[in-house]
Amino acid sequence: MEKIVIFGSTGMTGLCAVDAAIKKDLNVRAFVRDPSKLPEHIKNSVEVVQGDVLNYSDVLNAVKDVNGVVVVLGTGNDLKPTTVLSEGMKNILQAMKESNVEIVSVCLSAFLFYEPDKVPPMFKDLNADHKRQFDLVKASNLKFIAVLPPHIADQPGSEYQIKHDASPGRVISKHDLGRFLIDSLTQPEHHGKVCGISTKH
Numbered sequence: 258m259e260k261i262v263i264f265g266s267t268g269m270t271g272l273c274a275v276d277a278a279i280k281k282d283l284n285v286r287a288f289v290r291d292p293s294k295l296p297e298h299i300k301n302s303v304e305v306v307q308g309d310v311l312n313y314s315d316v317l318n319a320v321k322d323v324n325g326v327v328v329v330l331g332t333g334n335d336l337k338p339t340t341v342l343s344e345g346m347k348n349i350l351q352a353m354k355e356s357n358v359e360i361v362s363v364c365l366s367a368f369l370f371y372e373p374d375k376v377p378p379m380f381k382d383l384n385a386d387h388k389r390q391f392d393l394v395k396a397s398n399l400k401f402i403a404v405l406p407p408h409i410a411d412q413p414g415s416e417y418q419i420k421h422d423a424s425p426g427r428v429i430s431k432h433d434l435g436r437f438l439i440d441s442l443t444q445p446e447h448h449g450k451v452c453g454i455s456t457k458h
């Protein structure tokens with residue numbers, strides 16, 4: 258894995274993924290809507306590509322010449338109905354196929370492990386789009402790593418644990434989540450898997 262592109266680079270977890278990739282000496286392309294949201298120290302260490310994930314030619318341009326893709330798309334604190342995550346994912350997957358890139362890690366939500374009626378009402382709309390995103394990823398025939406984190410905490414990294422097809426705990430540090438999204442690209446045991454993640458207690 259030499260060169261990767263990270264979609265959603267300026268979000269809380271996205272910045273941590275960019276940081277983890279830089280620490281691994283990877284060649285990082287940060288796909289951003291607004292370059293001013295990237296801290297200076299990161300801007301100087303990555304290739305910044307400005308674009309809109311809903312614009313296919315922007316996405317295709319960002320995916321060219323990379324070996325791996327990391328998707329950390331989010332809506333900030335906006336919980337109202339959206340299709341941005343799934344429509345953006347559709348573009349990313351199509352661009353990957355067109356560019357012969359086969360490895361992608363995707364940050365989703367542990368609510369996808371719940372029965373739909375058990376998801377807290379305030380998260381239902383957002384979770385519906387995560388579900389559409391998840392279904393696209395699973396149907397893609399790519400080497401995907403679907404990461405379903407529980408509550409993402411703004412706390413220092415520590416040790417984390419991974420469990421396939423289930424959530425191993427209730428909280429994960431944003432730093433550990435960012436690190437796993439990068440590390441899993443080169444961990445074949447997680448390819449094609451749905452990964453729950455949490456801090457080790």
